[in-house]
Amino acid sequence: MTQKASRIVLASRPAGNAELDNFRLDQVVMPKLKDGEFLARTIWLSLDPYMRGRMNDAKSYSAPVELGDTMEGGCVAEIINSNNKDYAIGDIVVARLGWATHGISNGVGVQKINPSIAPISTSVGILGMPGLTAWVALNDILKGKKGETIVVSAATGAVGGLVGQLAKLKGMRVIGVAGGPAKTKFAIEELGYDICIDHKSLDVKELRVRLSAASPDGIHCYFENVGGKTLEAILPLMNTFGRIAVCGMIAWYSPKGMENASPIPVAWGAILRQRLRVCGFIIFDHYDRMEEFHKEVAPLVSNGKIKYKETISEGLESAPQSFLNLLEGKNFGKQLVRIGHDPR
Amino acid sequence: MTQKASRIVLASRPAGNAELDNFRLDQVVMPKLKDGEFLARTIWLSLDPYMRGRMNDAKSYSAPVELGDTMEGGCVAEIINSNNKDYAIGDIVVARLGWATHGISNGVGVQKINPSIAPISTSVGILGMPGLTAWVALNDILKGKKGETIVVSAATGAVGGLVGQLAKLKGMRVIGVAGGPAKTKFAIEELGYDICIDHKSLDVKELRVRLSAASPDGIHCYFENVGGKTLEAILPLMNTFGRIAVCGMIAWYSPKGMENASPIPVAWGAILRQRLRVCGFIIFDHYDRMEEFHKEVAPLVSNGKIKYKETISEGLESAPQSFLNLLEGKNFGKQLVRIGHDPR
Numbered sequence: 001m002t003q004k005a006s007r008i009v010l011a012s013r014p015a016g017n018a019e020l021d022n023f024r025l026d027q028v029v030m031p032k033l034k035d036g037e038f039l040a041r042t043i044w045l046s047l048d049p050y051m052r053g054r055m056n057d058a059k060s061y062s063a064p065v066e067l068g069d070t071m072e073g074g075c076v077a078e079i080i081n082s083n084n085k086d087y088a089i090g091d092i093v094v095a096r097l098g099w100a101t102h103g104i105s106n107g108v109g110v111q112k113i114n115p116s117i118a119p120i121s122t123s124v125g126i127l128g129m130p131g132l133t134a135w136v137a138l139n140d141i142l143k144g145k146k147g148e149t150i151v152v153s154a155a156t157g158a159v160g161g162l163v164g165q166l167a168k169l170k171g172m173r174v175i176g177v178a179g180g181p182a183k184t185k186f187a188i189e190e191l192g193y194d195i196c197i198d199h200k201s202l203d204v205k206e207l208r209v210r211l212s213a214a215s216p217d218g219i220h221c222y223f224e225n226v227g228g229k230t231l232e233a234i235l236p237l238m239n240t241f242g243r244i245a246v247c248g249m250i251a252w253y254s255p256k257g258m259e260n261a262s263p264i265p266v267a268w269g270a271i272l273r274q275r276l277r278v279c280g281f282i283i284f285d286h287y288d289r290m291e292e293f294h295k296e297v298a299p300l301v302s303n304g305k306i307k308y309k310e311t312i313s314e315g316l317e318s319a320p321q322s323f324l325n326l327l328e329g330k331n332f333g334k335q336l337v338r339i340g341h342d343p344r
Numbered sequence: 345m346t347q348k349a350s351r352i353v354l355a356s357r358p359a360g361n362a363e364l365d366n367f368r369l370d371q372v373v374m375p376k377l378k379d380g381e382f383l384a385r386t387i388w389l390s391l392d393p394y395m396r397g398r399m400n401d402a403k404s405y406s407a408p409v410e411l412g413d414t415m416e417g418g419c420v421a422e423i424i425n426s427n428n429k430d431y432a433i434g435d436i437v438v439a440r441l442g443w444a445t446h447g448i449s450n451g452v453g454v455q456k457i458n459p460s461i462a463p464i465s466t467s468v469g470i471l472g473m474p475g476l477t478a479w480v481a482l483n484d485i486l487k488g489k490k491g492e493t494i495v496v497s498a499a500t501g502a503v504g505g506l507v508g509q510l511a512k513l514k515g516m517r518v519i520g521v522a523g524g525p526a527k528t529k530f531a532i533e534e535l536g537y538d539i540c541i542d543h544k545s546l547d548v549k550e551l552r553v554r555l556s557a558a559s560p561d562g563i564h565c566y567f568e569n570v571g572g573k574t575l576e577a578i579l580p581l582m583n584t585f586g587r588i589a590v591c592g593m594i595a596w597y598s599p600k601g602m603e604n605a606s607p608i609p610v611a612w613g614a615i616l617r618q619r620l621r622v623c624g625f626i627i628f629d630h631y632d633r634m635e636e637f638h639k640e641v642a643p644l645v646s647n648g649k650i651k652y653k654e655t656i657s658e659g660l661e662s663a664p665q666s667f668l669n670l671l672e673g674k675n676f677g678k679q680l681v682r683i684g685h686d687p688r
Contacts, residue, residue, distance in 0.1 A: 006660050006661075007660070008660060008661075008663055008664060017671075018667070018668060018671060019668070020664050020665065020668065022664075023663075023664040025660070025661055041683075041684050042660075042683035042684055043682070043683060043684045043685070043686045044680050044681070044682060044683065044686065045660070045663060045680065045681040045683050046678075046679070046680060046681075047663065047666055047667050047670050047675075047679040047680070047681060048670075048679075049670065049671065051667065052667075052671055071663075075683070077684075078684070099660065099663050099681075100660070100683075101660055101683055101684065117642060117646070118642065118645055118646060119686075120686060121654060121678075121680055121686070122645065122652070124678075124680070125652060125654065125678040125680070126641075126645055126650065126652040126678070127638065127641065127642055127645060130678060131637065131641060132633065132637050135633070135637045135640070135641060136633055136637070140633070156653065157675075157678075158652075158678035158679070161652060161653065162641075162650065162652070165649075165650050166641075166650075169644075169649070186653065190653075238620055241620075241621070242620050242621075243620070243621045243622075244620055244621070244622045246622060250671065271622055277585070277586075277587045277588070277621070277622075278587075278588045278590060278615055278620075278621075278622045289476065289479070289480055289484065293475065293476050293479045293480070294471065296479070297470075297471065297475060297479060297506075297510075298461060298462065298471055300513075301462055301466065301470055301471060302461070302462060305509075305513070306470065306506065306509050306510075308466070308469060308470040308502075308505060308506070310465060310469065316350050316351070316352060316369070316386075316389070316443065316444070316445055317350075317352075317369055319352055319367075319389060319391065319415075319443050320352060320364050320366075320367040321364065322391055323362070323391050323395065323396075324362060324363070324364065326391050326392075326393065327361075327362060327393065327396055327594065331391075331501075334390075334465075334468075334469040334470070334474060334501075334502035335390070335391040335392075335502070336388050336389065336390060336391070336465055336468070336469070337388070337389040337390075337391060337443075338387070338388065339385075339386035339387060339388065339389050339419070339444075339445055340385050340386055340387045340421075340422070340445065341387070342387045342388065342463075342464060342465070
């Protein structure tokens with residue numbers, strides 16, 4: 001018996017914003033199953049913002065979808081034929097079958113699920129990749145603590161909705177940002193956010209004023225999933241030693257979003273794609289390390305293994321010009337001003 | 345006996361770049377020592393880039409210098425009179441006496457130094473605040489490891505010069521960026537850098553090409569002390585899970601530097617000033633946490649303590665439009681496409 005399937009392929013790459021013309025529905029006949037493969041019918045296809053990146057022919061954290069290929073995506077599916085002893089007809093699995101009614105898999109990366117625990121759609125939602133994202137962000141990346149304030153962007157989204165609820169369960173003050181009154185109402189009444197701000201009619205400054213008023217203790221953690229004006233509004237409000245989990249930046253995924261972009265996306269894109277850990281630090285916070293530093297480095301300076309260079313200007317009155325030189329990089333090594341006689 | 349002193353005060357705040365007119369030299373008579381105070385003569389004044397920030401009337405990590413006040417700064421000084429039993433005449437100390445020939449202190453924040461260990465000027469240099477900065481950045485912030493590649497900006501500076509040498513001692517590949525052939529030569533021949541690139545005649549793209557060629561294994565760590573084109577050139581070259589210690593951004597401290605600024609300074613300034621920890625993360629790196637996530641969250645979903653919302657569109661052919669809606673934020677909660685019948 002041959003199995004026909006429908007699928008949606010990438011017909012063209014977006015020139016600017018993604019459009020319907022970039023997709024094409026077609027029909028295929030599924031090939032015969034090889035040894036170790038199974039055939040599954042898709043029940044649920046998950047749509048996620050990361051897919052926008054796969055439509056571009058650009059380096060990101062995974063390869064682009066090729067033109068004419070099925071759009072990628074995670075699915076909940078039921079196995080309807082199997083040449084793989086680990087998977088039986090009727091099994092429900094999570095598999096990356098893509099935007100298609102049917103798919104074939106050899107089982108690699110496939111996860112069998114128990115339909116009695118929760119609705120199977122949750123396997124690609126609250127108990128699947130988006131849920132794990134929320135939980136890892138809050139616990140492993142942000143390390144949110146009781147009593148701290150967290151702002152959650154896309155507050156009712158697949159990921160944000162769980163970040164906010166988990167943060168609330170931890171005893172944090174939880175402030176959401178979402179688009180439109182239906183979402184903000186849901187965030188407060190159903191998800192338990194302390195406050196949820198509708199960003200739709202606010203510009204950066206207005207949004208910042210609202211966020212500031214909602215955060216009497218400042219902002220300790222920010223779950224960043226949007227970029228754009230929300231990020232721009234929050235950055236100055238972040239507390240010292242604040243933590244930001246950069247999970248996405250949907251506002252900047254399309255050229256339209258970049259038209260009025262704040263001057264941030266270049267750095268932010270690198271931080272996200274390369275999973276950078278970027279730490280601002282001010283040495284005055286670290287003076288408890290002075291003793292250990294001296295223990296290690298002072299002998300190296302004494303024995304000449306570590307060298308240093310000084311640029312010396314003479315007399316207090318030379319300080320301003322020397323300082324201007326320093327700002328221009330005209331000094332060489334450590335800039336000092338000799339104010340008095342050093343007999344040693 | 346009254347002690348006269350010269351000092352340099354902040355005469356006006358810079359309108360744009362700092363200029364000599366912003367400073368004024370004047371004379372004062374030092375007040376009589378109170379109980380617990382000492383009088384010291386400045387031997388060495390340290391000039392550091394952070395002082396530029398103190399000239400502005402803007403929030404940073406410490407308060408601005410008031411107009412008419414002595415410019416702030418760390419000094420090595422000799423005590424010449426004392427009403428404090430912990431400090432004797434002749435003692436050499438590090439104290440924040442400012443840009444002045446003499447200063448009075450009650451001993452708070454003062455550090456006594458032993459002149460027999462090293463030249464006393466090193467107490468505000470390689471063995472003082474700049475040295476500690478380098479050591480903390482490499483060990484505590486960047487956690488640089490043998491075999492990794494580090495780029496050091498301002499490679500021969502008071503801080504960078506030690507970062508590079510300590511990194512070399514650890515067995516890292518060390519690439520410097522500095523301004524002018526004298527500095528790059530010194531970095532390689534004296535400090536032991538593997539390569540040092542002169543940024544002076546290079547634009548962002550050329551600098552990136554040179555850095556890329558110098559880093560066959562990519563860049564694991566970046567000691568960031570400059571901002572500007574060096575940061576812009578390096579960001580795309582950072583390896584996945586790379587670390588950046590944001591210590592300064594001298595290229596952006598003055599309006600002149602901002603004229604051709606890359607679209608980064610807003611975010612970078614917040615990261616630095618607020619000592620933020622900003623982590624890009626991609627959930628696919630964290631799937632080992634799935635089991636623990638399920639253990640904690642699946643029961644909360646089952647018993648309704650955690651809620652979730654789904655937006656469902658019907659049929660494969662609805663996927664493209666639903667996806668475009670998702671990019672516009674028109675979905676509400678998790679976006680799913682029902683491809684097949686879900687009997688449960």
